[in-house]
Amino acid sequence: MSTALAVFVVQQDFSAAAWKPSAAAVMGEKGATIYLGADEAENLRKIQKAGRQLDGFGVRAVELQGEGWDLERQWAFSNGYTDTRSSNSITWANDADTLKQMRDTVNWTRELINLPPDTIYPESLAQRVAEKLEGLAADKVSTRIIAGDELLKEGWVGIHTVGRASKHAPCMLVVDYNPSQQEDAPVDACLVGKGITFDSGGYSIKSSEGMLAMKCDMGGAATVAGALALAIQQGLNKRVQLVLCCAENLIDGTAYKLGDIIKYKNGTTVEIVNTDAEGRLVLADGLQYAGEVGAKLIVDAATLTGAAQVAVGTEYNALFSVDDALANKALATAAEQRENLWRLPLQQWHKENTPSAFADCANSRPQKGGGSGGASNAAGFLLRFAPNNGKGWLHFDIAGAYHGSANSLWATGATALGVRTIAALLQQEN
Incomplete structure (x- = not known):
């Protein structure tokens, strides 16, 4: 019985x-x-x-x-x-088979986000994701982890700068899902995830209360990894690459400081005015990688700003794009997948909203939360690194990714909100 x-x-x-x-x-x-x-x-x-x-x-x-x-x-x-x-x-x-597949994948995504930071650090996150995706399609998936000073040799200075103060080396994970197995097959989409496995805020240090949940700051990486895993299981037949930008934002004598200037691979110089605005620094590397491989569709996901959460609450994710047709497609897809998504403002001029007298731009404004319009200004910073002036690019600021305590809809911890939407976008024609 x-x-x-x-x-x-x-x-x-x-x-x-x-x-x-x-x-x-x-x-x-x-x-x-x-x-x-x-x-x-x-x-x-x-x-x-x-x-x-x-x-x-x-x-x-x-x-x-x-x-x-x-x-x-x-x-x-x-x-x-x-x-x-x-x-x-x-x-x-x-619909037992479909629902079990969805639940297992979403629970895996949630587990990644909920695990403590002594278990999930940059290379362990990269290894877990690589193993998961290789297990789903071993003959179609290749993976590479670029760690420590190897990042500098390949020009990924943002990830290295943010993560160099931790005993756990920063790294970039690149996953290539290539169902045709042809080396010259075009990359239809590139997913980029913020993988800050713990965020102290650096020298712009967070309060103890604000730091408690910062194991969830790799929620973007887990979300795009979960989306690719789900899409593969649903029969994805396009070449998709996944780039996770992984680091711990900690403090020691080697940590990056306010006033430092980073020069990126594309020549852009960035003055650091807030070491707690680190997610955009690592995503800049991932977006440049997506441009190098010529991806037609670029989707990044990140627990990027508290400002997005202030704007849309915790039941929605925020969407930014300067590609109106693509943004509308994403909103329609989210509605079909029953995931709450709301578009916030982004224009080309948002790139100029974090000015610096010493570099091409700053990584934020030297104000709490980056000042008014902080989420749009952060997206504007990323727009500097998005290929094709942002055509074909979607930025998900995943405000609904994590709850510090249970509520009437969600248990304490990760929600995996956004996995279904991004997986469905991968299945559509570009």
């Missing part, structure tokens, strides 16, 4: 009823019932909240039963019914 709790969805209008359910999931003799209304967006939120409710009750196994469970409703329940350690078990009502 199954020990899993049965969970049902029932369509019922309570607008004229004397009694209305006060909880998302109503417990009964046969199990738990989630009562749904006419608004499907609200239904999905209610289903996700019901998943959180059952997790809070200590229910560790459920079976979704009866009519009304389509893929998106089951996925909404899965998101809510995922505890921090991803130990809850679901028996699906239908």
Whole structure:
């Protein structure tokens, strides 16, 4: 006899009823019932909240039963019914193979973000991602890790500068998924991820409270890695490269300092006015790499700015692009995948919003949070390094990637919000 709790969805209008359910999931003799209304967006939120409710009750196994469970409703329940350690078990009502594949990949992504920084450091992050992707398609995947001073030899000065003060060497992971196995096959897309495995803020040091969750600062790297893993499992037949820019932003006598100037591979000089604006410094290397390989589509993801979170909250990711057609495609794709995504302003003139008297630009403004419009200004900095003046480039500032405490929709920790959207973008025609 199954020990899993049965969970049902029932369509019922309570607008004229004397009694209305006060909880998302109503417990009964046969199990738990989630009562749904006419608004499907609200239904999905209610289903996700019901998943959180059952997790809070200590229910560790459920079976979704009866009519009304389509893929998106089951996925909404899965998101809510995922505890921090991803130990809850679901028996699906239908689409079991697809949903298991999605849940396993998203849980792997969440685990990467949730693991402590003594376990996930630059090279261990790179190795885990390489092993995961090689395990999915060994004959189609090649990987390379460029670490320590080898970064300088190849011109990746941003990653090296940010990570050189740590005993864990900074590194760049390059994964080449090439299903045709032809060396001259064009690179259809390049994914770039911010892999700051711990962010102290450097000499612009964070408060203890602000530093506590900074193991999640490699959430961008985990998100694009998870997206590629999911797309491969869904039958991706285009050449895609993944570039993870990995470093620990720590302090010792070799750490980079305010007033330092970095000269990048493309000749751009950058004055450091805030060592806690380090994510954009490492992503600059990744974007230049994407340009070198001629990728038609470039997508980067990063837990880049607190300003994006102030703007869109923690239930959305923020999107930046100067390519309107591509941005609209990304927004439509996110809507199809039931992931919240909101576009924030970015124009070519945002490149000039972090000026420096001593270099081509600064890495921020010398104000708390980078001043007004901080998320757009950070995206403007990245635009300096995006190929083709930003045509074909999307920047995801993943404000919804991590929650420091549980809420009505998500468990404490990583959400993997954005994995489905980016995976779906890879499957589309450029």
